[in-house]
Amino acid sequence: MNRPAPIHLHFATTEPEVGNEALQQVYARARMGRVTDPRSFRYSQDIHGDADLTLGRMHFHGTVAGHMIQEQAFSVIAPAAGSLRWQIDDRAGTGPNAFLLQPGQHYYGESEHLSVDSANLGSGALEEIARTVYGDEHLTIGFTAPHPVSAAMGAYWQATYWFVHEALTDPATAEIPLLRADLLRRLAVATLEAFPLAGDPQARRASVATRQAAYTQAVEFIHATLSLPITLEDVARHAGVSTIELTRAFRTHTGTTAGxxxxxxxxxxxxxxxxxxxxxxxxxxxxxxxxxxxxxxxxxxxxxxxxxxxxxxxxxxx
Missing domain, CATH: 1.10.10.60 (Homeodomain-like)
Known part of the structure; x- marks a missing residue:
């Protein structure tokens, strides 16, 4: 599958309207609606990625209020410095914790000297990965709340974000489609696990645990018998799963097939x-x-x- 072309957006301005134009390159229906002191205002953005995954940092220097309606992406916003009070539909929050914005949701925020890290995951890409990870070809993605399921899972998401960010901002990595695809998968899985996905989490996690066990057994068997004329059916039989489930287990853990x-x-x-x-x-x-x-x-x-x-x-x- 062809990966979309890489995106690099670097911009800074002291003009609120020019800042809005730049912000709308990332969030099409976003707008900074009130700037308390235009003389102290400064906006900058540093964005990397592609249509399926963009990561970046945005700075809002001064006291700024803004709103947006999310469109075709799931966005995780992680305040890095300054203060932010936000509301998503009927949910609200403050402080440094990451929060999730889903397609169709309305966001309003008030900030002061704010720096935020952002990750935008295309809805189609996230849903495709979720269906592979959880083995449900009909799964429709939706989250029940904007907050991580726990502080530990929020920290896990943040650590994954920085791993992916460091790789994605390396020009040598950013130009290689297969590596970008792997980074997308890593952050997508972290988002699916860190935030409260709608449905039956126990059944999903049981499915993931089963695949983890099958993948581990399959890898051990492959390495032990590499020089022998083994087939995928042999590997699946040893792991105790069907060849279809074997493929799903490898796609979940490596992004590729057992073959x-x-x-x-x-x-x-x-x-x-x-x-x-x-x-x-x-x-x-x-x-x-x-x-x-x-x-x-x-x-x-x-x-x-x-x-x-x-x-x-x-x-x-x-």
Missing amino acids: AYLRGLRLAAAHRDLVGANPAGGDTVKDIAARWGFAHPGDFARRHRQAYGVTPSHTLRH
Whole structure:
């Protein structure tokens, strides 16, 4: 699946109306409605991500009131400095704790010298990940309250946010779609677990626990039998689940399939053998590829080139 193009928005202004235009690049239906002293006003934003996930920090210097209607994203707002009093529909809060804003909700806030960290998760992307994590293809995402389920889970979300933020602001990571997809998944899962998702949380957590056990057993079996001609059915049987559930377990924990995980390990093992091989002694690419389950040399060469940037024959010779 193609990932959307990366977004980078860096901006600062001392003009409230210009600040509103910049703010609306992040939240389309947002507006700073009252600035107590325009002479002391300053707004800045530093945003990274893409259409599925944007992270950023926004500064509102001065005393500012504002409102917005959330659209096609789930947003977690985490005050970092200054003061904020907020209301979402009929819920209200203050202080440094993170809170969640859902599509269709109305937000109003009053702040003073406020800095906030924000994470915007596209509703389609979050729902797709939730359906994979919880094994429910018909799950519709909704949360019952804007606050985390506990202080510990709020801290877990914040720690995940900073891990993802550090990686996403690294240009080398931000330009790689697969890495951005992994970061999206990490923060999406943290949001699903940290905030009170509607439905039966006990049933969902039991499902996650079952997948965790199946994933752990499958990984142990794969590593122990990597050089043997095992199939995905063998792995699923050892883990005590169907092949469909095995796929869901791997997608939940790695974002990929058990087959892709197995091929990746075998490719790495074949690469190690190529590096240590002795072509003068009769070692060949074909034999090494076959040893690790790659029956078609052309397919092996393509995968090796994608992973290591050179052909298997080049690795064998050097």
